[in-house]
Amino acid sequence: MSAPAARGPIVTIDGPAAVGKTTVGRMLAESLGYLCLDSGLFYRAVALGTVRAGGDPDSPDDALAAAQALRLRFGPDPSGRFAARTFDGACDITEALISPEVDRTVSLVSRIREVRAAMLEPQREALREGNIVALGRDIGTVVCPEADLKIYLDASPDVRAQRRWKERRDAGGQMDIADIRENLHARDRIDSQRSIAPLQAAPDAVIISTDDATPGEVVGAIRAAMAARGLIRGG
Ligand code: CDP
Secondary structure (H helix, E strand, O other): OOOOOOOOOEEEEEOOOOOOHHHHHHHHHHHHOOEEEEOHHHHHHHHHHHHHOOOOOOOHHHHHHHHHHOOEEEEEOOOOOOEEEEEEOOEEOOOHHHOHHHHHHHHHHOOOHHHHHHHHHHHHHHHOOOOEEEEEOOHHHHHOOOOOEEEEEEOOHHHHHHHHHHHHHHOOOOOOHHHHHHHHHHHHHHHHHOOOOOOOOOOOOEEEEOOOOOHHHHHHHHHHHHHHOOOOOOO
């Protein structure tokens, strides 16, 4: 058998909701010229599909049917590097994926074993060539335990609620911060207590608290960890 083809580096960033994975991941990917894969979008798309089909997000049959009907595609941003738009077939679902309804149902579909199994291969396929920053809950533990660098981001619930509220407001949404706090809390609970691929840091992950750090500082810390492992030159 021939040796596996060499691939570029894979950096994984896992962590709880609204900890800053997307902001940091995109900034890091852009600074490296890598792609950024946000695995949360896969599960959000399943939740959206289930709800749109009038299904029950707690039903394995309904959620799996939605997962199998997906024709997910990511459109690059103008620089061509990372996913800025998400399509299901020809339909642009980018904004629909961050609706309160999806926020409420996504952790229900993502704890279903059959849904996670169906999402595994597309994620691995997306990582195949490397030169990628992959974001999620279980990327360093389940999807890609062989990643070159695993980061686990953490921040206090209040800081995360504040960030999510600001992000949704900047996107034109109007949400009560108390509702956001409650949703994050509910999702954290389901995500960390589920039996399959629960949210947890990989044993070899570098844990970074983002409570008092700007996105630029977090990116700097990740680049320093990459340099220390010889994945890039300098910091
Ligand atoms: O942006 P935020 O951190 O709030 O959420 P997300 O990354 O878009 O993920 C939404 C939900 O999808 C999470 O709360 C998890 O229930 C699920 N998810 C997962 O189970 N596994 C992943 N690798 C990524 C997301």
